[in-house]
Amino acid sequence: MSLDVQNLDRETFVVNLGPQHPATHGVLRIKLTMDGEYIVDAEPVLGYIHRMHEKMGENRSYAKFLPNMGRMDYVAALFNSHGYVAAVERLAGITVPERAEFIRVITCELNRVASHLLWLGAYLIDLGGFTPMLYAFDDREMILDLLEAVTGARLTFCYFRFGGVANDVDENFVSGTRVFVARMRSRMPMYEAFVSKNIIFRKRCEGIGVISAETCRRYGATGPVIRGSGVAYDVRKAEPYSAYPRFQFNVAVSDLCDNMGRYRVRVDEIVESLRIIEQAIDQLPGGPVMAEKVPRSLKPPKGDCYFNVESARGSFGVRVVSDATENAYRLKLRSPCLSNLHLFRECSRGMLLPDALAMLGSLDLVIPDIDR
Amino acid sequence: MRMEFVLEIARVVLYVVGILAFVGFNASYLVLLERKGSARFQLRHGPTEVGPFGLIQPVADAVKLLCKQILIPKNVDVILFFMAPILVLLPAILCMVTIPFGATIAARNFNLGLLMVFAFAAFNVFGILIGGWASHNKYANLAAARVVAQNIAYEIPTLLIVVAVVMVTGTFNLQEIVAQQAGGFWRWNILRLDLNPLQPVAFLMYFICLLAETNRAPFDMVEAESELVAGAYTEYSGMTFGVFFMAEYTNIVLGCCVATVLFLGGWQCPFGLVPGPHWFLLKMYALCFTVIWVRWSFPRVQFYNLLNLSWKILIPVSLANIILTALMLKVF
Numbered sequence: 001m002s003l004d005v006q007n008l009d010r011e012t013f014v015v016n017l018g019p020q021h022p023a024t025h026g027v028l029r030i031k032l033t034m035d036g037e038y039i040v041d042a043e044p045v046l047g048y049i050h051r052m053h054e055k056m057g058e059n060r061s062y063a064k065f066l067p068n069m070g071r072m073d074y075v076a077a078l079f080n081s082h083g084y085v086a087a088v089e090r091l092a093g094i095t096v097p098e099r100a101e102f103i104r105v106i107t108c109e110l111n112r113v114a115s116h117l118l119w120l121g122a123y124l125i126d127l128g129g130f131t132p133m134l135y136a137f138d139d140r141e142m143i144l145d146l147l148e149a150v151t152g153a154r155l156t157f158c159y160f161r162f163g164g165v166a167n168d169v170d171e172n173f174v175s176g177t178r179v180f181v182a183r184m185r186s187r188m189p190m191y192e193a194f195v196s197k198n199i200i201f202r203k204r205c206e207g208i209g210v211i212s213a214e215t216c217r218r219y220g221a222t223g224p225v226i227r228g229s230g231v232a233y234d235v236r237k238a239e240p241y242s243a244y245p246r247f248q249f250n251v252a253v254s255d256l257c258d259n260m261g262r263y264r265v266r267v268d269e270i271v272e273s274l275r276i277i278e279q280a281i282d283q284l285p286g287g288p289v290m291a292e293k294v295p296r297s298l299k300p301p302k303g304d305c306y307f308n309v310e311s312a313r314g315s316f317g318v319r320v321v322s323d324a325t326e327n328a329y330r331l332k333l334r335s336p337c338l339s340n341l342h343l344f345r346e347c348s349r350g351m352l353l354p355d356a357l358a359m360l361g362s363l364d365l366v367i368p369d370i371d372r
Numbered sequence: 373m374r375m376e377f378v379l380e381i382a383r384v385v386l387y388v389v390g391i392l393a394f395v396g397f398n399a400s401y402l403v404l405l406e407r408k409g410s411a412r413f414q415l416r417h418g419p420t421e422v423g424p425f426g427l428i429q430p431v432a433d434a435v436k437l438l439c440k441q442i443l444i445p446k447n448v449d450v451i452l453f454f455m456a457p458i459l460v461l462l463p464a465i466l467c468m469v470t471i472p473f474g475a476t477i478a479a480r481n482f483n484l485g486l487l488m489v490f491a492f493a494a495f496n497v498f499g500i501l502i503g504g505w506a507s508h509n510k511y512a513n514l515a516a517a518r519v520v521a522q523n524i525a526y527e528i529p530t531l532l533i534v535v536a537v538v539m540v541t542g543t544f545n546l547q548e549i550v551a552q553q554a555g556g557f558w559r560w561n562i563l564r565l566d567l568n569p570l571q572p573v574a575f576l577m578y579f580i581c582l583l584a585e586t587n588r589a590p591f592d593m594v595e596a597e598s599e600l601v602a603g604a605y606t607e608y609s610g611m612t613f614g615v616f617f618m619a620e621y622t623n624i625v626l627g628c629c630v631a632t633v634l635f636l637g638g639w640q641c642p643f644g645l646v647p648g649p650h651w652f653l654l655k656m657y658a659l660c661f662t663v664i665w666v667r668w669s670f671p672r673v674q675f676y677n678l679l680n681l682s683w684k685i686l687i688p689v690s691l692a693n694i695i696l697t698a699l700m701l702k703v704f
Contacts, residue, residue, distance in 0.1 A: 015510050023599060037514065037675070128589060128672025134414035200590055200671050353514075354599050354674050 012040050019048045023126055023357045026367030028341075030360075032353075039356050042348045044341055050371040057331030062088055062162065062298045065328075070156035072335065073369035076115040077157045078108050079311035085160040086241060087307035087318040092162065092300035100164035100289045101243040106177065106280045107147060107159065109273040113184065114143040115312035116266045116273075119364045123263070124195065126361035127204050132195055139187055142180045149173060162298055163291030177281055181274050188271065196267070205260035209359030211347050212257060219346075220339035223314025224269065225363055228262035230255040235310035247279045259362040266364075297326055313337055313364055337369040387479040391468045398625045399618040400430030406664050413668045440610035448607065449506040456503030457608070457615035463495035464622040471629045472547045474639045474649035485546040486538065489630055490531060493585070496623060497523040500587075503616070504604035515603030518593040518675060525682035526584040532690035533578045536697045537634050540567045550638030557642035562635040566704070568697045575635045577686055577693075582627040582663070584678065586620065589667035591678055628659035 018029035027048035033041040053072060057065045069084045070077035082104060089096060096104075117140040121133030144154045150169050151159035159166050195201055216226040226233055234251040236244045252268035254261035300322040308317045314336025321330040340363045348356040404419065404426065411418030419426030444450060470485035472478040482488060497519055504516025540561065541549045553560050562575045584591040595603040605616055632638055632655045639652040673681075 013510065021601065036517075124671060128592070129670060130410075131414050131668050134416065138415055198670065200673050203677055204671060204674060352674070352676070354672075357599055 010035055018045075023360065024367070025122060025361075025365065028365065028367045028370070030344075034353070037353045039348050039351050039353060042345050042356065044344065046371055048371065049368050051368075053372045054331050054333055057333075058328055061326040062300075062328065063296075065331075066161075067156075067158045070153070070158050071368065072333070072372055073311060073313065073316070073337070073366045074156050075118055075366050076111050076312035077155065078104075078111040078159065079309055079316055081158060081160045082108055082242070083307055083309040083311075083316050083318040084320075085162055086309065087305050087320045088162055088298065088300060090307060091303050091305040091320055091322050092298060094163045094291050094294060096164055096291055097288045098243070098285045099168075099287045100291075102280050102284050103150075103165050103169055103289060104160060105243045105247070106169075106277055106284075107150070107157075107165075109277045109280075110143050110147060110177070110180075111157070112273050112312045113270050113277075114140045114147075116270050117143075119266060119312075120191070120195070123361045123364075124201075127201065127358060129198075129201070132191070135187075135190070139184060142176075142183065146173060146176050146180060149176075161290065161294075163294040164289045168289045174281055174284065177277060181278050181281075184270070184274055188267075191267065196263075202260070204355075204358055205258060205263055205362075206256075207258055208355050209259045209347065209351075209362055210257050211343060211359075215343055215346065219343040221314065221343055222336050222339065223311065223364075224252075224262050224265040225314065225340045225343075227251065227253050228265045228362075229257045230261075233315075235308050235315050239308055241307070241309065243280065244276075246283070247276045249273075249276050259358055262362045262364075299324055299326055308334075311336055313366065313369070314340060333372055335369045335372060337363075337365045337367075341365055341370055387469075391465065391479060395465055395468065395618070395622050395625070399621040400434060402621045402624065402660060402664075403433065403617070404430050405661070406667075409661065409664050410668045413665075434614070437611050437614040442610040442612055443607075445508065445607050447508040449508070452502050452506035453607075454612065456499050456506060457612050457619070458499075459502060460496055460499030460619040461615050461622065463492040464619055464626055467492045467626050468622075468629075470546055471626075472550055472633065472638060473652050475547075475647065477649055478547060481547050482545065484544045486534065486544040486549070486630075486634075489546075489626070490534065493623070493626065494523075494527060496585070496619070499619070500604050503608070507604070507607040509606050511600040511602075512604050512606045515593065515595070515600045515606075519587065519604060522584060522587070522591065522593050522675075522678060525679050526581045526686075529577060529682060529686035529690045530581040530585060532687065532694060533574050533581070534634065536568065536574060536690070536694045537561060539694070539697050539701060540564065546633050546638075550633055550640060553637035554640050554647070557637065560635065560637040560640070560642075568693070568700055570693045570696055571635075573689070574693050575631070577690060578631060578635065579659075579662075580681075581686065582624075582631060583666065584682070586623040586627055586663075588620075588624065588663055590670040590673050592667075592672060593675055593678065624660055624663055625656070628656045628663070631659055632656045 012033050012035050015032045015034055016029065017032050018024040019027040024030065029045040029048060031043040031045055032039055053068050056068055066081065066084065069080040072080045117136040121136035124132040147157060148154050150167055150173055151157045211225065211229055213226065213229040213231045216229050216231065222233065230253060232251045232253045237251055249272045252265045252272055254264045256264065302322060302324045304321045306317060306319045308315055316336055317334035319332040320328050323329040344360055344363065348359065408418040408426070419429040422428045422432045444453065467489045469479040470482050470488055500519045501516045504512040504519070538544060541552055543549060557563060562571055564571055587593065587595070595605065605613055608616060632652060636655045639647050639649055641647045641651050
């Protein structure tokens with residue numbers, strides 16, 4: 001169902017979707033020009049939760065800025081700190097111990113599973129089904145408990161340090177992670193049976209919200225959005241970092257290009273993340289978790305570094321320019337949600353409001369990550 | 373003569389109070405059932421604090437709603453704005469007049485009871501349309517427009533299914549329809565395959581139409597909270613919203629009552645033992661629970677799929693159902 005918006009000669013009206021609206025998951029505002037229930041134009045209006053993280057990164061020392069990174073994409077906070085920490089480490093020439101890299105991968109992948117579970121629940125709420133969220137949160141709770149034990153936080157983690165991680169993981173974390181991986185595997189058939197095969201869910205996803213690979217490339221969309229359009233781009237494979245090259249995993253891709261494609265990619269990614277976690281736990285080496293001789297006040301030599309990580313939402317990039325002082329000269333954060341959001345305007349033209357909101361949900365936006 | 377008059381007055385008062393109490397009780401305790409039921413579906417506990425097992429929770433809810441300020445936004449049409457909730461609730465209560473809860477328990481034994489139920493039930497949509505229009509809110513307007521399209525689409529198959537049942541029963545009188553189904557569950561209209569082999573399908577279609585007519589999930593276009601904020605109810609607060617809420621549950625109870633009478637043998641016992649109002653309530657609440665169960669199991673359908681379901685599937689099948697019933701009646 002779509003409308004030819006190019007040759008429209010009827011009266012339209014404007015609806016403000018947001019900044020407070022149940023479907024926008026935060027303070028995103030979309031100015032909709034509508035013809036009845038058809039969307040003629042959708043203009044995202046940003047800036048309602050802008051906190052100037054980039055500027056803050058330039059007027060305080062590297063270590064003082066580190067906790068900010070957990071406040072950007074708070075659903076997958078570890079990826080942000082991973083990108084920042086890795087960029088600064090590369091700039092300062094710090095080598096991270098092997099055990100720390102493994103712990104980073106394990107905690108990041110746990111965070112990815114938690115993020116995708118939260119998305120699953122929130123997306124089903126967007127579609128009007130409330131119940132799956134509680135089941136997804138039940139599983140997510142186990143991850144949060146595990147991460148809380150090692151990081152001390154449940155949402156805005158600040159666990160990685162320049163040169164390693166803050167605390168070593170103990171035997172409880174290792175055994176708890178094994179239990180979680182087994183449990184999550186046994187839960188996947190339930191999600192497939194009650195969500196993926198639900199006739200109404202399929203009607204709302206299959207063929208709805210089609211985004212071509214070409215559009216994704218044009219807007220710089222990454223992560224599950226571009227993988228759901230059939231492009232196997234994953235930073236973990238394209239530019240391997242940390243301990244990822246050591247593990248066997250597939251990049252989840254779907255050629256469907258629609259909401260279902262993005263849904264499938266995320267569900268398959270949960271399974272792939274579980275594989276990575278299992279391998280990393282099995283091969284977890286001993287040794288220190290912090291590099292030696294990391295100075296308390298870090299002054300990286302003059303230089304310019306860009307580091308890319310695969311966050312739960314796509315490619316998250318950090319560019320740090322150092323002028324050999326305590327503060328970064330310039331900090332630029334490339335957030336995946338910003339690029340993923342902007343294709344909404346083009347793709348939603350001519351769509352019906354409920355379908356467009358289903359597509360918006362399938363992009364998995366976290367608004368503080370867009371505004372920074 | 374005077375004695376009869378006094379008795380009639382007493383009867384009317386008794387039934388008015390009784391029906392209002394029944395409606396009020398159901399509206400408050402079905403909400404509790406919904407909250408408790410949905411909690412169980414979702415690994416939660418639901419209300420537990422107020423009273424044992426949260427049983428006094430409806431009272432707390434009612435007090436909260438009554439205490440809340442009723443906001444009247446700028447530019448609303450005040451008369452229509454306040455008329456809408458009443459227009460939604462009143463017809464639903466009026467319909468209760470004809471429902472036979474037991475062999476002798478019915479406020480009025482009409483010959484045209486079924487017709488009256490559907491005549492008044494059709495009013496429901498007016499109230500929501502007026503409320504959505506008077507709210508002067510774009511979301512409410514969109515929802516009101518949706519509700520009209522939805523109710524027109526589902527009124528037709530509902531009536532077509534009911535017509536087929538009436539062809540079998542030969543009467544509009546609800547008491548008589550129930551009386552015909554005496555003797556055991558194989559005599560219920562849902563299982564009268566000798567009269568019309570499509571009867572279970574007709575019941576299923578009636579149930580789908582019931583969900584759509586009462587604007588319940590997965591057909592809750594009127595509220596659609598993730599799309600239209602709160603739909604037609606967006607601007608309603610406090611008890612004005614509470615009345616809409618009561619009307620929703622009263623309509624569910626009414627729809628389930630009619631389904632029980634038409635298809636499930638009303639107050640008849642499945643095994644021919646001790647027929648009475650307890651059987652009626654048991655069947656009716658089982659249906660109500662199913663309505664709640666469906667809501668918490670399915671996502672919302674798209675609006676055009678909702679209309680497609682009615683115009684492309686339900687209406688043709690219910691027309692075929694009528695033709696088949698007519699043939700069966702003529703041939704056998």
